[in-house]
Every structure is written in structure tokens, then in C-alpha cells.
Amino acid sequence: MQKFASQIISFKSKLNAIDIDAISNDVLVKNYLQKVLDQQDYYLKIYSWVLENALKQTTKPIHQISFLDFGCGNGLFAIYAKHCGLKKVYGCDFNKNFVDAASLLANAMNIIVDDWFVCNEETLFAKCNSLNLDIVAGTDVIEHIYNLNTFFSNIHSLNPKMITAFTTASVFENYFKRKSLYKLMYQDEYIRSNVLEATSKDDFAGMPYLEIRKKIITNSFPQLEQQAILSLATVTRGLRSDDINAYVNQYLLDRIINPAQHNKYNTCDPITGNFTERMVQLKEYKQLYSQFNFELNISSGFYAADGKGLKFFLQAILNKIITVIGNGFIGRTITPLILLTGTPNKKS
Numbered sequence: 001m002q003k004f005a006s007q008i009i010s011f012k013s014k015l016n017a018i019d020i021d022a023i024s025n026d027v028l029v030k031n032y033l034q035k036v037l038d039q040q041d042y043y044l045k046i047y048s049w050v051l052e053n054a055l056k057q058t059t060k061p062i063h064q065i066s067f068l069d070f071g072c073g074n075g076l077f078a079i080y081a082k083h084c085g086l087k088k089v090y091g092c093d094f095n096k097n098f099v100d101a102a103s104l105l106a107n108a109m110n111i112i113v114d115d116w117f118v119c120n121e122e123t124l125f126a127k128c129n130s131l132n133l134d135i136v137a138g139t140d141v142i143e144h145i146y147n148l149n150t151f152f153s154n155i156h157s158l159n160p161k162m163i164t165a166f167t168t169a170s171v172f173e174n175y176f177k178r179k180s181l182y183k184l185m186y187q188d189e190y191i192r193s194n195v196l197e198a199t200s201k202d203d204f205a206g207m208p209y210l211e212i213r214k215k216i217i218t219n220s221f222p223q224l225e226q227q228a229i230l231s232l233a234t235v236t237r238g239l240r241s242d243d244i245n246a247y248v249n250q251y252l253l254d255r256i257i258n259p260a261q262h263n264k265y266n267t268c269d270p271i272t273g274n275f276t277e278r279m280v281q282l283k284e285y286k287q288l289y290s291q292f293n294f295e296l297n298i299s300s301g302f303y304a305a306d307g308k309g310l311k312f313f314l315q316a317i318l319n320k321i322i323t324v325i326g327n328g329f330i331g332r333t334i335t336p337l338i339l340l341t342g343t344p345n346k347k348s
Contacts, residue, residue, distance in 0.1 A: 004048040007084045014083075014109040015040060015076075022108065024101035033074045033101070042304040046139055046167060047080045050339060053299065054135045054165040057343045063087050066134045070124070071141030072116075075102025079111050090131060092119035094272070120273075121151035128158055135163045142166040142340065143280070146240055146273030152292040160293065164342035167301065170277045173332040181277045182265045188276045189237065189267045204271060210234070212270045216241050221248055235259045238266050240273035282332075285340060294342040300327045301337035 015037070024030055036043050055062060066088040069078035075098070078091035093099050096118050103116045119127045136155055145151050155162050171177050192208040204212050213233040217224065224232070232251060236244045238261035247260060268275040282298060289296040300322050303315035318334055325331045332338060 003052055004084055007080075008044045008048065011044065011080055011083050012040060014111070018105065018108045023104050024097065026097040026101065029074065029097050029101045033076075033105070036074060036076055039304060041306050043076065043139075044080065045302070046337075047077050049301070050077075050137055050139065050165045050167060051081060051084065053339060053341050054137055054163050057163045057341065058134060060134060066090075066132050068092065068128060068131070068133050068136045070119075070136050070138040071144065072102055072138075073098050073141075075099075075105050075113070075116070077137070077139055078102070078113050078116075079106045079109060082106075082113050083111050088114050088131070090114055090128070090133075091116050092124075092127065094118065094120040094274075121145050121147055121154060124151065125154040125157050131158075133158055133162065135165065137165040139167045140169060143168045143170040143278045144275050146268060146275065148280075148288055149291075152288060152294070156292045156294070161344045162294075162342075164294070164340070166340045167337050168340065169337040170279050171332055171335060171338055172279050172281045173329060174335065175333065177336065178279065181279065185265050185267050185276045188269075209267050209270055210237070213237070213239075213244055216244050216270060217248055220245050221252075224248075231257060237261060237264075238268050238275070239270065240268065241270050244270060289340075289342050290345070293345045295345050297341045297343070298327055298332075299339040299341065300331040300335040301339060303336055 020030055020033055020037070023033065055065070058065070062085050065086045067078075067081050067086045067090070069075070069081065069089070069091045072078050072091035072093050075091050078089050079102075082089040091099070091102055091113055093102070099116050099118050103113075106113045106116075117127055136158075142148075155164060169177065170181055189209050193206050204215070207215075210233055213236055214229055217229050217232050217236075221229075232248055235257050236247050237259070239247060243260075251257060263279055266275065266278045268278070285298075286296050302319045302322060305312050305315035305319050322331050322335055
């Protein structure tokens with residue numbers, strides 16, 4: 001983070017001059033951007049941390065790097081990367097409103113990102129095949145990706161030497177973090193009222209994911225009885241509509257019902273496939289990276305600890321403890337986030 005200290009200062013001066021109301025009319029987009037602005041010191045430390053760890057893994061100088069911020073949201077990470085001097089910087093998200101706002105934000109800050117586009121893990125290769133990417137990174141996105149196998153397969157196809165760097169606050173080893181995220185999953189699965197982030201179809205806005213799956217199954221398979229629909233909707237937790245229908249078609253052939261997800265808490269929006277802070281254990285991440293010929297390095301993160309009061313004092317103490325004990329299991333039991341850095345397998 002020291003490497004980018006001067007960049008943070010100059011970036012903040014541009015960031016604090018923007019008018020949020022001129023960036024987007026979307027309530028979700030504006031609220032998310034305001035959240036980042038309110039905690040900008042913390043987020044800029046995270047962006048710097050991710051960049052530094054990714055750049056350590058390549059011999060290319062920073063001014064020759066081609067970089068993609070996957071799941072860019074408001075676009076600040078991509079904009080910051082361009083501000084720091086990376087040669088080519090791109091940003092993508094599956095939500096067009098965020099992509100449009102990110103482009104407007106970059107223009108308002110007079111930092112021109114090379115391109116913005118709507119993209120998910122399934123369209124990643126088609127969208128990026130001509131970009132000659134060196135690094136794909138993202139903050140708080142990997143836990144939302146529907147199909148991680150497709151994602152890493154496309155990354156490997158784009159560049160088998162690709163460097164990847166993703167932060168996630170879904171830290172399985174942190175008991176308190178895990179429990180709080182399971183509550184969010186419960187909310188989305190069974191309650192999900194008064195939420196800002198509606199699914200892509202207005203008919204399902206604010207509806208619990210279980211109820212959405214029941215409607216999908218009812219509409220596609222009206223011959224099924226209500227008890228069968230409920231059972232199938234329950235076990236297809238964590239599946240998108242196309243996979244829900246495939247699961248039910250298979251059930252009609254063999255009459256076998258098994259849960260689609262081995263973690264009974266994980267759930268996703270059945271329309272978009274966007275997971276609610278999915279919990280993935282590190283052994284699963286390691287297996288995933290290895291499957292696509294990447295090595296995985298895990299780094300413990302840090303708390304904001306940049307305010308006044310008891311909360312920030314305790315966070316500062318926790319940061320010191322994390323620094324001392326390092327990136328092992330004990331560190332992950334107290335860290336608020338981790339960084340997953342992927343590099344080409346040296347044995348290949």
C-alpha cells in the first residue's frame with residue numbers, strides 16, 4: 001500500500017469533487033457509491049493492496065499491464081487502477097446500470113478507462129478475447145459468481161499465465177462473519193422483503209428466493225403436485241432458473257431428490273444467479289484453482305481502523321494481531337476479508 005500512497009491522495013481529490021446525483025438515478029447504484037465515498041480511505045487501501053499483490057506476480061512494468069476489474073460495480077477500482085498508471089484498464093459488470101454509472105464516474109473524474117462493458121462469467125471469453133489481459137481482479141465479487149468453474153475456465157482460455165486477485169469478505173473460518181452472512185442468506189431465502197436489489201423481472205421483486213423457485217417450477221411443470229414443487233424448490237436452492245428446470249427434468253426421469261448445493265446455507269437469485277455472499281471453504285478454492293492449473297495464495301486482510309472510538313481502537317488491535325500471526329488459519333478466524341491471488345502453476 002505504501003507504493004500507492006501518493007496516488008491515493010491525488011485520487012481522493014478527484015473523487016471528492018464529483019456530484020453523485022449526476023452519476024446515476026438508480027437508487028442501488030447511488031447508495032453503493034455513497035457507501036464507498038463514506039469509507040473511501042478503507043476502500044482505497046483495499047484497492048492498493050490488491051494491485052500490489054497482483055503486480056508482485058508479474059515481471060511486466062506497470063505501464064505495460066492490461067487489467068480487467070471483473071464485477072466492477074461503481075467502477076472505482078478500475079478507475080483507480082488507471083489513475084495509478086496501468087496501460088490498459090477495463091471494467092465489466094453484469095448489471096448495465098452499474099456499468100453506465102461507472103463510465104459516467106470515470107468521465108466526471110477525468111480518468112479515461114479504456115472500455116466498459118456488460119459481462120458475466122459466461123460471456124467473459126467472448127468479450128475479452130482480444131484484450132490481451134495480464135491481470136483479472138475484483139473486490140467483493142468472487143462470492144457472487146454463479147459458476148466458478150466456467151469463470152476460471154474462461155480466465156485460463158484467455159491467458160494460461162493470467163494473474164488473478166480477488167478479495168472476499170465471505171471468510172468461512174471467521175465464526176462471527178460466517179454466522180452474520182448465514183443470516184443474510186436466510187433473509188434472501190425465506191423473507192427478502194423491502195430489498196433494494198430486485199431481480200431482473202419485476203414480478204419477482206422482493207420475493208424470497210424459495211418462492212421464486214416455486215414459481216419457476218410451477219410455471220414450467222404445471223403437472224406437478226404442490227408437495228413435489230415445494231420439495232424440488234427446496235433442494236434446488238443455489239440454482240439459476242435454467243439449472244432448476246434441468247434438475248426437475250432429471251427428477252421426472254429418475255425420481256431422485258438430492259440437494260444441489262453441499263453447503264445448505266448458500267443461496268442465489270434464481271433469475272440472475274447472483275449468490276448471496278456464498279461461503280466457499282479454502283480447500284474448495286484450492287481445488288478449483290488447481291483444476292485450471294493455477295496456484296492459490298491466501299492473504300488475510302485488515303479492518304478500517306481509521307476512525308475514533310472503541311470500535312476503531314479494537315479494530316486497530318486486531319490489525320496488529322493479524323500482522324503478527326500472518327496468513328494462517330488463526331489469522332483467518334479474525335480477519336474481515338481475505339485476498340485470493342492466483343498465479344500460473346510453476347509445475348506446468
